[in-house]
Structures are given as C-alpha cells and as structure tokens.
Amino acid sequence: MTVSTLRMAVRSPRRIALSQKLGRWDIRFSPYLYISPFFILFGIVGLFPLLYTGWVSLHAWDLIGGQGKFVGADNFAWILQQQKFWLALRNTFSIFLLSAVPQIVIALIIAAVLDQNLRGRTFWRMGVLLPYIVMPVAVALIFGNMYGDKYGLINTLLGHFGIPGIQWHSDPLASQFAIATMVNFRWTGYNALILLAGMQAIPRDYYEAATIDGAGAIRRFFSITIPQLRPTLIFVIITATIGGLQIFDEPKLFDQYGTGGANSQWLTLTIYLYNLGWGQLNFGRAAAVAWLLFLVIVLIGLVNLGITRRIASNEGRNS
Amino acid sequence: MKLSRRTTAVAAIAGAAAFALIATGCSAGGSTASDSSKPITLTLATFNNFGYSDALLAEYHTLNPNVTVVQNKAATSDAAQTNMFTKLAAGSGLGDIEAVDVDWMPKLRQYGAKFVDLAAADNKGRYAGWKTSAATTTDGKLIGLGTDIGPEAICYRSDLLAKAGLPTDPDAVTKLLTGDWDNYYKVGATFAAAKTGAAWFDSAGATFQGLANQYQNFFEKKDGTVIATTNPDVKASFTKVLAESATLSSHLTQWSPDWSAGQANGAYATMLCPAWMLGVIQGNTPKVTDWKIANAFPDGGGNWGGSYLTVPTQGKNTEAAKKFANWLTAPAQQIAAFKTAGNFPSQVAAYSNKDLTSATNAFFNNASIGQIYIDRSKAVTITPFKGVKYAAVMKVVQDGLTRVETGTQSIDQSWTQVVSDIKALA
Incomplete structure (x- = not known):
C-alpha cells in the first residue's frame, strides 16, 4: 500500500487514478464476470421459461391458437378443484418413494462392493452404468413385455407356480411398483458411481485404524463409510428427489395411450400437465400445473435444506 | 453452509427444468417456391402404414425428376398427433405433407389459416361428400385430401x-x-x-x-x-x-x-x-x-377412421407439396396403397376400377377384399x-x-x- 501511495504522488494523478480504478474493478467485478455464463444461461433456459410459464398460466391459452384473454387465477382455481390433480400428486409421491428409497439403498450397497479390491475394476464399474445409457424407450419396451397383464413374462412365471397373475395395469400399487422398477433400473447404477466416488475420497487410514482396533467389515461400513459419505449422500438424495418428482418417460410409456391409466392409476403430475397441454390443447391450465409442481419442488427443497443444515452442523460437532 | 447453498441452486435449476417441458416457440411464416426445375425434397409424414411404398414414391420422382420424396413414419397415430400439434404450435418442424386422422381433423379445422387450401379442379368430386366436408373449414377452405376410409x-x-x-x-x-x-x-x-x-x-x-x-x-x-x-x-x-x-x-x-x-x-x-x-x-x-x-x-x-393428407403453410415448398398430395390421393395411387396395406380408397372413381373390384388377400385365405369392402362402404x-x-x-x-x-x-x-x-x- 505504501509503495503505491508513493508512486501515486510522483506520477500524473489522472493516469494513476484510472489504472487504480481498473485494478479495483478487476478485483471487485471479475469473479462475477467469471461466474456470469452460468447465470446468463440460467436466465435464458431457467428463469425466462419460469416467468413466461407464469404469464401463460394467467391466461386462457390454446396450444395452437396462442394467447387468449386474461383470466387471473382461474386456471389455478380450476386445477385445485380437480380430483385428478390430487390423485396425480399422490401418485407422484408414491412412485417417488417406491423408487428413491430402494434406489439409494441398493446404490449404496453396489458402491460398497465396487469399493473393494475387485479384479477387472473398470469392467464392473462400467457395467453398473450400462442401464443408464439405454434409452428410456427401450427400457419401457423391455419392461412392457415383462409386465404384460396376460402374456407378460412375470405373470407367466407366476402362473407356473399356480400364483394368479398381478394386474399390472389396473392395480394402482402394482402399476406404480412396475414404473418404480423401471426408474430404479435406469438410475441405480448412476447413483452408485457417484457414491463410489465419494467413498474413494475417504482416507484409507481410518479403515486401517479401525481394522487394527478389530472392527469388522460391517462395522467399518456403518461407522466410517456412512458418516464420511454424508455430503455425497445428501447430494444424491436431493437430485433423486427432484428427478423423482418430475418423472415422465416411464409412466408415459407404461401403456399404449400414455395418459396415466384408465383410472389414473399411474397419472403423475407431469403426465397430467402433458394431458392438459397436448391432449386438450389447454396451455393455460398446463402452465398452472407446471407452477404448482414447481412450488411442490421448492417446498421439498426447503425441507431438504433444513435437514441438510442440521446434518452439516452435526458433522461439525463430530469432527 | 456451502453445501446448503449449492442445494438451493440445484433445487432451483431442476425445478426450472420442469418448465422446459412447457417452453413454447413463436410462430414463423412459411414461404412458397414454385420454380419447377429447382431440385427440392418433400417430406411426407405418415403413421401406422399408409401403403405408400418406396416404389410408389420413386414413381413420382420419375414423373417429376426435380422432386425427391422422403417419408417419415410414426408408429402410432397418437404419436403422430402429438408431434403434429406441438410443431404446429411451434411454427416449424412439420413435414411438407402431414397425414391426419379423421378424429383429430375437427381440431385442425379450427386453425384453417395454418394449412394450404388444397381444392383444385382435378380433385373436385373425387371423394364421397362426407369425406370432403369433414376437411372443409367454416369459410370453405379444403385443408385435407382424403386418403382412405x-x-x-x-x-x-x-x-x-x-x-x-x-x-x-x-x-x-x-x-x-x-x-x-x-x-x-x-x-x-x-x-x-x-x-x-x-x-x-x-x-x-x-x-x-x-x-x-x-x-x-x-x-x-x-x-x-x-x-x-x-x-x-x-x-x-x-x-x-x-x-x-x-x-x-x-x-x-x-x-x-x-x-x-x-x-x-x-x-x-x-x-x-x-x-x-x-x-x-x-x-x-x-x-x-x-x-x-x-x-x-x-x-x-x-x-x-380413415385419414387425410394436409399441407401446412409453414413448409418451404407448399406449391410442390400441394401438387404431390393431389397426385398421391388420386384413384390410381390410392388403389396401389390399398394393395400394399389394405387402406380402402376414399375416391369414388376407384370403386368401379377393376384393380380394386378384383383385389384379393392371400393372408385372409384369398378373401376378395376389394368386393367385400366396396359392399361394406355401400352399407355405410x-x-x-x-x-x-x-x-x-x-x-x-x-x-x-x-x-x-x-x-x-x-x-x-x-x-x-x-x-x-x-x-x-x-
């Protein structure tokens, strides 16, 4: 500081002031400039559609005909009165729970196994990711064959044991379970790899020390791996939550019509949105559903945030 | 704290991704090029099986050497319908000729301005009256040419x-x-x-x-x-x-x-x-x-059921597309399609054509499908x-x-x- 003040006194005050100003701007604004691409992109593909959808939801809006008259909150009022909306909300949560919980548990187990010293490590790791790169449409075709009500693989197998076939396309729980298995098939391996990366970052000394102290593999897993994995686990849980609440491909492809079942057995919020917007060409109402879905996700996000904060502070105490 | 801030960002982005589903485009007008010598490609979007074989499309290429036809087939009419409405709303992306099922025609009739008027001297009276009226807008514009019934x-x-x-x-x-x-x-x-x-x-x-x-x-x-x-x-x-x-x-x-x-x-x-x-x-x-x-x-x-061919105004070569749609729905071509896939022609003149009256189908134990369906259509x-x-x-x-x-x-x-x-x- 003192050096620069001295120099300032010698040179012409104007030029120094400018370069100094530039320097100060550089320090103050550069970080914002560097992170701005994210926010500009977010503004275009995130914020703008979000606000525009809000604008659409306040109008009578035809998919092809375009903007109609301003109706205020009528679209929202109409949707909240629809039994189908609440049914879709229930189904969304139910499919989410049926998929996310087993998905993360199984991913954790797979990651733990992959973390061991295996032969052909890369082969196993890539193998786990394989279902993720299969197109959802192909997955739906394969599972559609398995879950046929009359001639499906599973019901045929059950028939050999004298067990009556499961009504995959008419029983709500069965249909949602079937959809959840498709989701799990696709995402378990992906989550396992993220958890595996987290596990590899855990210092090996902990395990060595624990082994010397006589801790078995299971004890090591619960007392070292799980606590050390917390930040990664939280990330996986949050992304699984968001993805789970927006589930679309699998229920859409579960039957030949893709409208959520004759009795709305597997109608999710996104399918409901799609039916309104593209089936009935009513974009205003579809936009209102999109906003309600957004609010639900924000709500869940806030709950997650609360849990995260608590866990983060717990972590501080432990270490 | 660092982690939780990231959490909110992730939540916000992913939440916004829900809106990507509903993002809409704006309307753009199409232009018409009617230069008859310039090489052009026409896309023909159909669903299920319209019976338009490669040989039939090649025939048109022989008649009009500057026109190449590419057919895009959707697996189901539901998929075709969704695709069509989405792209009609977006204002771009549709084929030059789009096949339309009779059940979604009423919705499209509302948006007559988005389709080319296909009425021409040589297709007047080609179809049964009800087939034409279902594709005519309230202001008298014919937006679809009948393929089959x-x-x-x-x-x-x-x-x-x-x-x-x-x-x-x-x-x-x-x-x-x-x-x-x-x-x-x-x-x-x-x-x-x-x-x-x-x-x-x-x-x-x-x-x-x-x-x-x-x-x-x-x-x-x-x-x-x-x-x-x-x-x-x-x-x-x-x-x-x-x-x-x-x-x-x-x-x-x-x-x-x-x-x-x-x-x-x-x-x-x-x-x-x-x-x-x-x-x-x-x-x-x-x-x-x-x-x-x-x-x-x-x-x-x-x-x-039964279908139509339409020409959306958003296409680049609407004039050529109109000509092609007219050719494809003429009796001779529709009889060829009937032989390929069984789609029964909606063209009145076809019913007295010997190719149709004598048509049989080997799979159905040589049923004389031509005569059967002529009888069945008369019973309607x-x-x-x-x-x-x-x-x-x-x-x-x-x-x-x-x-x-x-x-x-x-x-x-x-x-x-x-x-x-x-x-x-x-």
Whole structure:
C-alpha cells in the first residue's frame, strides 16, 4: 500500500487514478464476470421459461391458437378443484418413494462392493452404468413385455407356480411398483458411481485404524463409510428427489395411450400437465400445473435444506 | 453452509427444468417456391402404414425428376398427433405433407389459416361428400385430401369357430352374422357356451367404436355442444356393451401388447374389422393362417377412421407439396396403397376400377377384399358428426370401458366417473 501511495504522488494523478480504478474493478467485478455464463444461461433456459410459464398460466391459452384473454387465477382455481390433480400428486409421491428409497439403498450397497479390491475394476464399474445409457424407450419396451397383464413374462412365471397373475395395469400399487422398477433400473447404477466416488475420497487410514482396533467389515461400513459419505449422500438424495418428482418417460410409456391409466392409476403430475397441454390443447391450465409442481419442488427443497443444515452442523460437532 | 447453498441452486435449476417441458416457440411464416426445375425434397409424414411404398414414391420422382420424396413414419397415430400439434404450435418442424386422422381433423379445422387450401379442379368430386366436408373449414377452405376410409366388416378365426361347432366358411359366417347387434351377441353366447377357452370379441372398447360410428350425433350436437352425458344412446351403448362383455370379451384393452398377442394366441374369435385393420392383424399374426373376413356388420354398416393428407403453410415448398398430395390421393395411387396395406380408397372413381373390384388377400385365405369392402362402404348410411371434443370424449369413455373390463369398477361407478370426467373437459 505504501509503495503505491508513493508512486501515486510522483506520477500524473489522472493516469494513476484510472489504472487504480481498473485494478479495483478487476478485483471487485471479475469473479462475477467469471461466474456470469452460468447465470446468463440460467436466465435464458431457467428463469425466462419460469416467468413466461407464469404469464401463460394467467391466461386462457390454446396450444395452437396462442394467447387468449386474461383470466387471473382461474386456471389455478380450476386445477385445485380437480380430483385428478390430487390423485396425480399422490401418485407422484408414491412412485417417488417406491423408487428413491430402494434406489439409494441398493446404490449404496453396489458402491460398497465396487469399493473393494475387485479384479477387472473398470469392467464392473462400467457395467453398473450400462442401464443408464439405454434409452428410456427401450427400457419401457423391455419392461412392457415383462409386465404384460396376460402374456407378460412375470405373470407367466407366476402362473407356473399356480400364483394368479398381478394386474399390472389396473392395480394402482402394482402399476406404480412396475414404473418404480423401471426408474430404479435406469438410475441405480448412476447413483452408485457417484457414491463410489465419494467413498474413494475417504482416507484409507481410518479403515486401517479401525481394522487394527478389530472392527469388522460391517462395522467399518456403518461407522466410517456412512458418516464420511454424508455430503455425497445428501447430494444424491436431493437430485433423486427432484428427478423423482418430475418423472415422465416411464409412466408415459407404461401403456399404449400414455395418459396415466384408465383410472389414473399411474397419472403423475407431469403426465397430467402433458394431458392438459397436448391432449386438450389447454396451455393455460398446463402452465398452472407446471407452477404448482414447481412450488411442490421448492417446498421439498426447503425441507431438504433444513435437514441438510442440521446434518452439516452435526458433522461439525463430530469432527 | 456451502453445501446448503449449492442445494438451493440445484433445487432451483431442476425445478426450472420442469418448465422446459412447457417452453413454447413463436410462430414463423412459411414461404412458397414454385420454380419447377429447382431440385427440392418433400417430406411426407405418415403413421401406422399408409401403403405408400418406396416404389410408389420413386414413381413420382420419375414423373417429376426435380422432386425427391422422403417419408417419415410414426408408429402410432397418437404419436403422430402429438408431434403434429406441438410443431404446429411451434411454427416449424412439420413435414411438407402431414397425414391426419379423421378424429383429430375437427381440431385442425379450427386453425384453417395454418394449412394450404388444397381444392383444385382435378380433385373436385373425387371423394364421397362426407369425406370432403369433414376437411372443409367454416369459410370453405379444403385443408385435407382424403386418403382412405374405414368401412367395417368382421374378421374371425375359423379355427376357433370350428372348435365351437359354428360354420367356418366366409359365406356361411356372413349369413350367420348378418343382422343387428343382438344377433352378434346371440351368436357370441352360442360360441361362449361351447367353452373353447377363447372369447367372442376382443374388447368392449373396440366394439363400442363400432356402435359410436353408427349414430349421427353421438357425443356432440351439430353446433359442437357436448351431449355425451345426456344422450341416452351413449349410456345405453355403454351399459349394453359392458353387460355383454362380461361373458363375451377377452378383456384385453385395444392396442395393448396383450391385445396384439391375443390376436396371435387365439384369445378371441371375432373382431370389428375396418379395412385398415387388415394390415394390423397381418402384422401381429404373420404365422396364423385362420383369419377370415365375413362380409357383414351388425346393423348394416359403419365407418371407423380413415385419414387425410394436409399441407401446412409453414413448409418451404407448399406449391410442390400441394401438387404431390393431389397426385398421391388420386384413384390410381390410392388403389396401389390399398394393395400394399389394405387402406380402402376414399375416391369414388376407384370403386368401379377393376384393380380394386378384383383385389384379393392371400393372408385372409384369398378373401376378395376389394368386393367385400366396396359392399361394406355401400352399407355405410350414417356419417357421424365429429366436433372438436370428439376425440377427448371418446378417450374418457374408452377409459371408462377399460375400468369395468379390468375389474377396477362396476358399470355404474364407471359411468359416474365418465360423467364427471367429461365435465372436466369443459
């Protein structure tokens, strides 16, 4: 500081002031400039559609005909009165729970196994990711064959044991379970790899020390791996939550019509949105559903945030 | 703290991703180029099987060396419909020529400005009057040229009928099934009594389609008002079909994988058979040799489905596309399509053409499909009115039929839900 003040006194005050100003701007604004691409992109593909959808939801809006008259909150009022909306909300949560919980548990187990010293490590790791790169449409075709009500693989197998076939396309729980298995098939391996990366970052000394102290593999897993994995686990849980609440491909492809079942057995919020917007060409109402879905996700996000904060502070105490 | 901040960002981004689904584009106008020597490519978007073989499209290329035609086939009409509405809304991305099913035509008629007027001197009077009027907007613009119609016959499995001790010869079965719907159900009851393990018809949903197409104003009044919940014919048909379906139906929802498999496995003995269904059956059951066609339909006749070709204004070569669509829907080309896929021509002049009258189908045991479907189309006396809400109401009613057939609800419960679901369409 003192050096620069001295120099300032010698040179012409104007030029120094400018370069100094530039320097100060550089320090103050550069970080914002560097992170701005994210926010500009977010503004275009995130914020703008979000606000525009809000604008659409306040109008009578035809998919092809375009903007109609301003109706205020009528679209929202109409949707909240629809039994189908609440049914879709229930189904969304139910499919989410049926998929996310087993998905993360199984991913954790797979990651733990992959973390061991295996032969052909890369082969196993890539193998786990394989279902993720299969197109959802192909997955739906394969599972559609398995879950046929009359001639499906599973019901045929059950028939050999004298067990009556499961009504995959008419029983709500069965249909949602079937959809959840498709989701799990696709995402378990992906989550396992993220958890595996987290596990590899855990210092090996902990395990060595624990082994010397006589801790078995299971004890090591619960007392070292799980606590050390917390930040990664939280990330996986949050992304699984968001993805789970927006589930679309699998229920859409579960039957030949893709409208959520004759009795709305597997109608999710996104399918409901799609039916309104593209089936009935009513974009205003579809936009209102999109906003309600957004609010639900924000709500869940806030709950997650609360849990995260608590866990983060717990972590501080432990270490 | 660092982590939780990231959490909110992730939540916000992913939440916003929900909106990507609904993001919409703005409208852009198309231009017309009518230079006849410039090489151009026309895209023809169809669904299922329109019978437009590569050879047929190559023929047009020979006639017009500067035009190359590329056909994009969608697997189902539902997929084609969604694709079309989305891109029509976006203002770009549609094919130069888009095939349209008769059931979604009413919706498109509302947006006449987005389609080229296809009326021309040489296609005037080409189609049956009702076929043209369904594609004409209120201000008199013809937005679609008819490709095929769906006059209905009945297809049956002769092996299953033989098992039940019923006649199997097409002429005898035609005689057996000529009559009203009660006759069809009565023969069904005889079939069911023989306990062959197969059902009489495929599904309540498909059978209901046959009924619905025999009323002038079934779901909607002429002005478009939905009367489905108050029209006694609708409720009566709904209840009657379901009452019969309890003992006669295979309970396999139409178009489901089980339904297709059922066709091959002999799950049902008969099904309503519009002309375009022949291609579907043959595709599902290539190895079955027992499918035959009876030249009969309950209560006379009926038309189920049929399509059009349209030229959206957003295309680059609308003039050339119009010319091509006109050529493709001329009688000669439609007879060629009929021979390929069984889609029955909607062109009046085709019915006296020897190629059509003498057409037979080897898969259906050499049934003279040309003559059968000419007879069946002559038996069609009623043109059902299909308004803007027709397809949506039909979907609700079909869901209602499925609920009862899968044992989810009783007939009364299901009808109550149908009524409330139709109200929600308003």
